[in-house]
Amino acid sequence: MAAPRDLEPATVPQAGVATVGGPAVAVEPQAAAGAPVPAHRSEFVYFALRNWKFVLGLGVVLVFLAAAVFGPMVASHAPLEFSGPTDQPPSSDYWFGTTSFGQDVFAQFVHGLRAAFLVGAVGGGIAWVLGAVVGFTAGYRGGAIDDVLNMLTNVVLVIPTLAILIIVSAYMNVHSYSVEAVLIGLTSWPWAARAVRAQTFTLKTRDFVDVARLSGRSTRQVIASEIAPNMSSYLLMMFILLFGGAILIGASLDFLGLGPSESVSLGLMMNNAFLSSALVLGSWWWFLPPGIGIIGIVGGLYVMNVGLDEVFNPRLRET
């Protein structure tokens, strides 16, 4: 039994804010009779571009992405090539200087950025898909299925990921970043699954899910067409966090020397720099760029996420 609530929903104040006639959003795409149109798209873009955190974060990430895409094309040397004099500070020949083996730091850096984005996309993507599938299924079906999936999630969650990855990497002799990304993806999905499950539980009790069932929709259809769209903002933010998280884990692994050694990554650069005592020798051009790269990309992603939260949650916006 519930108190008669207001006729207009909960954006304070409760006094007839939804005006008669005329949509509230800036641009409303005309829908053909019955074709579903998400409310968010145009409104989202409008507010997103006005949120400085989102724009700043996105800007930083895009700069690094551009560097990752175009950098290797303009780099004059191959990253692992012993091409020049050792331990040189940045100069016009070697924009970021050279390592103590005579390798071009700039080339290493931009190739490392590529590897970082690859690990982020693949690792984050796999974790995202797994987390979403497990979360939706457990949340929507409930009962025994939920109990089993929940147990599985909790087990994988509790296992110390880094320890497992170290052991696996040590024995598996990882050859490429794709494999490393897959491993990362397979171990970082649990928290995403829990979050999705919790949200699904809440949404499942909403009456529109029942209305969809009464319209003859199957479980799979209900999840895809009713529940997921309501979580679209959440799923997007989750992906961004998983992306950043995968890059961090990847960098940690590489720093420990457990990543692929035949190619180059930001973590590996820092590892080599550390092992060659670059800190002591003062070769700042060797460890600073990869460090800034990791901080920049991951930090940028997180700041973007904070901005997105404000965009999606109108209450944070109005104050």
Add this chain to the structure above:
Amino acid sequence: MLTLDGVSKVYRIGAFGGKSLQAVRGVSFDLRPGEIVSLIGESGSGKSTIGRMILRLDRVTSGTISFDGGDIAQLGRTGTKAYYREVQGVFQDPFSSYNPVFKADRVFAMIRGAYFPGVGNDEWHEKLCASLASVGLSPGEVLNRYPHQLSGGQLQRLLIARALLLDIRILVADEVISMLDASTRIDVLNLLADLKSRGLGILFITHDLSLGNYVSDRTLILHRGAVVEMGATEKVFGDPRHAYTRMLLASVPHLHERWRDRKRNGDLALPPASRDDPAPVLVEVDTDHLAALPGKGEPS
């Protein structure tokens, strides 16, 4: 048309379903075409659960629900879809019933996609307008809008229109007006009463006795999952036999008689009843009027 026979629902609660909760106990009644039956009960009486079981949104634990003679628990996927062509529901919270990401008329599109795939645009539009007209809405004011742009009353009517598109025979209305304002409530209520004349059978679930009294032909009073009194509305309200019914009637605020002016009579004593008791047996106290036998300790 629709018959419930000894229907019960038990929920498993607690970790790994250790404990059980009897939400509905041994409820039996039937719903015939062209009549409105009210299911009246307070919170926890199981009335919404009964509605959901009839709509096949929850499973029956024991007992049977039959529609046109067939047990609805036996329906498979196609059977269920066909069932929904004849039986539909409208729920309490109009704003929760619409997916906020989409426009309100998407509920019609969902029906069209599932049940009228071959129908052309013009013909569909005509059907839609006819349905909207029968609930008192004009297409211009409700089509192409988002749910937050419409009022609760309009949204509830849209849901009824959606159900009418399907040419249903039974409508389960679960607290459909409790979240609406007083001035719009009565319009939706009148609409339900008008639909009765189309041959629809309506199950009107509510906690509000005055609404049940206004609109229904027969009434069932539910207490902790079991029926304690049922029969023709004027008999149940005019001559309540069970202590719970009397208590409910005494607690309702009237508009022309003050509580303090009525005699108390111990009317407010709440009969003790536990969910774990077996469903009380109903005896006929009058034509078309049954009431439960007083149990241990229950005042008669």
Add this chain to the structure above:
Amino acid sequence: MSLRVDDLKVYYRTLRGDVQALDGVTFEIADGEIMGLAGESGCGKSTLGKSLIRLDGRMRHVGGSVTLDGKQLPLGDDRAMNAFRFKSVSIVPQYAMSALNPTRKVGRIAEELLESRGIHFDGVRPELVRRLELVGLSKDVLGMFPIELSGGMKQRTVMVLSTLLNPSLLIADEVTSALDVSSQRAVAEMLVEFRERSYVKSMVFITHDLAILYQAADTILVMYAGRLAEKASSDAVISRPKHPYTQLLVSSLPEVGVRYADRRLEGIPGKPPSLLEPPQGCRFRDRCPLAFAKCAEQPPFVEVEPGHRVACWAVT
């Protein structure tokens, strides 16, 4: 004691402008009077109730004054109002059941509340227990967590806590709305009992349910779209309403005994105006069957009979 509200205006700030939720409201409540505040959603009754005790984030006190027992209440100043809250003005909020902190025992909640007002809990404890027993709760309640209590029990606990210091004015905001029929009567009668025992002097009983007000309140104030429509004794409002809105509202209420087959009730077509840009003149004009030319001007809220005030040109 008495409460005097004078041309009170409270607006809500939103992105799209100011919503004029409460637009110039003037009335009085006498000592010992239980005034029901009725109206539909968006009429401003909750806003009025809240403004008398605490303006929340988006509300702005734009004009007018409130005088309680001869002292003017500093509505706009949150800190200054603190001296009055709980002691002179108290509130039982909507969804009072969720007003109890689930991680604290009830006794602890009471203790913290009193200590925050500089009152020693042990001194008040016997009175608290006495009042709990009055409403049918045993003193064991003080040792329980809110989750162990039923909805009705929580409601009664909150009511006892809110009135512990015998406030002059109690605002009961939709206290019966979320309750079952059987508890509603108990709670409504309890409010009257509190007044009889002088635990509170006067009360503003906010609800949409006119029938409950008829039972429990002395007078009823009907609001529409941020303005007052009618104020009279509850008898007069229900049996002899003068404002067209009140008349239509009362006649749309079903009661036990009235059946569709016998008499079809009618609602009020249309919906209330938007308060972002409210219309000029009487706000009920668009839906009113008696509207005429003069209604383009805001009717004053005047006394047409002793104790009966209406804001309608058709009546004055």
